[in-house]
Amino acid sequence: EDQVTQSPEALRLQEGESSSLNCSYTVSGLRGLFWYRQDPGKGPEFLFTLYSAGEEKEKERLKATLTKKESFLHITAPKPEDSATYLCAVSSTSYGKLTFGQGTILTVHP
């Protein structure tokens, strides 16, 4: 059974204070690791897909990296609008059956 564990559960940062979110996973055969952002009362919004160890992807202040056992979401110089829950998910299928972690609640204070 695929499993995803995210840490920390909650992270409070000052605006401009860079940090990283961790996603540890076990999967029978990784077809993809995904990062989503979820705002309160909304559905998840896709950020990145990573397919193999060593892969990196960037989008604005976010950078996702992947190893054989974990992924990191690095946030550089965050702004208050980056406050959200960040979800990590994996899939061992060729379609959208994803196993999600519990998420990390990020709060960025001005």
Next chain:
Amino acid sequence: NAGVMQNPRHLVRRRGQEARLRCSPMKGHSHVYWYRQLPEEGLKFMVYLQKENIIDESGMPKERFSAEFPKEGPSILRIQQVVRGDSAAYFCASSREAGLHTGELFFGEGSRLTVL
């Protein structure tokens, strides 16, 4: 270009009643997924459907829950004889193709079911 549309956004039912949740995928998308988010828990996969076919229902409870995606019209998640434990946010997602080469599922804003 409208996103994934779910309705109702909020639904209140008494124990024993039926709940019907609807999902219209993005235009051009023929693959639909339903996920459930229980309070204090993460998103859990329920079912994957293509037009008129259930492809993977491994996450669906064995009783009271059913899903369909007819040739015409929205996908429907139906919960019969609801119990308090069914209270959750139900999210629908769609994709253009089955494969995860882009990895992107488009999620709706969810339907929040409360069972009294």
